[in-house]
Amino acid sequence: MGEQTKTSARIAGPREAGEGGAPPVNDSAFARWLADRAGQVLLQVRQDTGYSDGKALKTAGDQAAHELLRAELARWRPADAVLSEEDEHSRTAWIEGEPTLTRPNRLDANRVWIVDPLDGTREFSEEGRDDWAVHVALWTADSSAPARLTAGAVAMPARHCTLATDHAPAYPPMPLEAATGGAIRIAASRTRPPAFVTALAEEIGAELVPMGSAGVKIAAVINGDADAYVHAGGQYEWDSAAPVAVALATGLHASRIDGTPLTYNQADPKLPDLVVCRKDLAPRLLAALQRHLPSE
Ligand SMILES: Nc1ncnc2c1ncn2[C@@H]1O[C@H](COP(=O)(O)O)[C@@H](OP(=O)(O)O)[C@H]1O
Numbered sequence: 277m278g279e280q281t282k283t284s285a286r287i288a289g290p291r292e293a294g295e296g297g298a299p300p301v302n303d304s305a306f307a308r309w310l311a312d313r314a315g316q317v318l319l320q321v322r323q324d325t326g327y328s329d330g331k332a333l334k335t336a337g338d339q340a341a342h343e344l345l346r347a348e349l350a351r352w353r354p355a356d357a358v359l360s361e362e363d364e365h366s367r368t369a370w371i372e373g374e375p376t377l378t379r380p381n382r383l384d385a386n387r388v389w390i391v392d393p394l395d396g397t398r399e400f401s402e403e404g405r406d407d408w409a410v411h412v413a414l415w416t417a418d419s420s421a422p423a424r425l426t427a428g429a430v431a432m433p434a435r436h437c438t439l440a441t442d443h444a445p446a447y448p449p450m451p452l453e454a455a456t457g458g459a460i461r462i463a464a465s466r467t468r469p470p471a472f473v474t475a476l477a478e479e480i481g482a483e484l485v486p487m488g489s490a491g492v493k494i495a496a497v498i499n500g501d502a503d504a505y506v507h508a509g510g511q512y513e514w515d516s517a518a519p520v521a522v523a524l525a526t527g528l529h530a531s532r533i534d535g536t537p538l539t540y541n542q543a544d545p546k547l548p549d550l551v552v553c554r555k556d557l558a559p560r561l562l563a564a565l566q567r568h569l570p571s572e
């Protein structure tokens with residue numbers, strides 16, 4: 277009986293790995309597959325284009341990764357909607373009753389892929405830097421569960437590393453520094469750290485760790501290389517959806533800096549602030565954040 281069950285499960289179970297070039301059926305494994313494919317394309321673009329014209333390299337990378345994601349999503353998930361940084365009109369908030377705007381179909385969809393083909397574009401264009409990423413996330417809504425991120429993958433191709441919800445990393449151990457009272461490490465933008473993050477770090481005796489890409493910063497928290505990522509002042513849903521999906525699957529805290537939930541697939545794709553950190557650190561960090569919330 278047991279053997280029979282095992283056999284039928286093996287035959288009828290969902291395909292984890294692609295067969296004959298087909299990608300995985302499972303959405304989390306598919307997100308990983310897709311982010312990895314775009315990552316390979318981006319490595320090739322860097323090699324072919326070179327670094328002499330940074331602007332040209334950024335544009336070539338953005339376009340090539342976007343095109344790959346667009347084509348593969350159309351081929352393998354044709355019924356799903358897509359919100360992408362590189363899609364025309366993606367940055368536009370849809371406003372009820374605004375005659376010049378068309379309601380995007382993603383607002384009526386119950387499966388939406390939220391993708392950032394190249395996060396950390398600036399770092400991608402700088403030779404030797406590996407802090408850039410591809411983000412692929414799936415947002416779903418159905419009657420059985422509240423709308424949420426159900427799958428996500430963050431590929432960091434220059435680091436040969438991809439984090440995804442199919443094998444979410446284990447909850448990171450308490451870093452030695454935190455356990456022994458050492459400085460909390462807050463990952464922050466290397467080129468535009470928000471002023472309030474510097475003030476917050478001073479108050480709680482934290483150390484800022486600068487790096488590019490929202491995905492790479494959240495990956496640093498997932499891997500235990502940083503204790504928190506705090507951002508405010510501007511960002512869009514695609515900058516955080518995939519890494520937040522992995523962070524939540526790992527067991528980390530992720531919210532707006534005022535502690536309210538991060539919500540995705542909104543009419544306005546702006547999602548200007550967030551905090552991702554170990555759960556044990558969240559109460560202390562959110563309390564300190566209350567005293568430093570930037571004015572809108
Ligand atoms: N003030 C702001 N307004 C809009 N986007 C911002 C922003 N600060 C950071 N971002 C976006 O967040 C990502 C990480 O930025 P940083 O490395 O500075 O932390 C980048 O995404 P892209 O590279 O996809 O554009 C960047 O554009």
Ligand SMILES: [Mg+2]
Binds near residue numbers: 361392394395514515
């Ligand atoms: Mg981005």
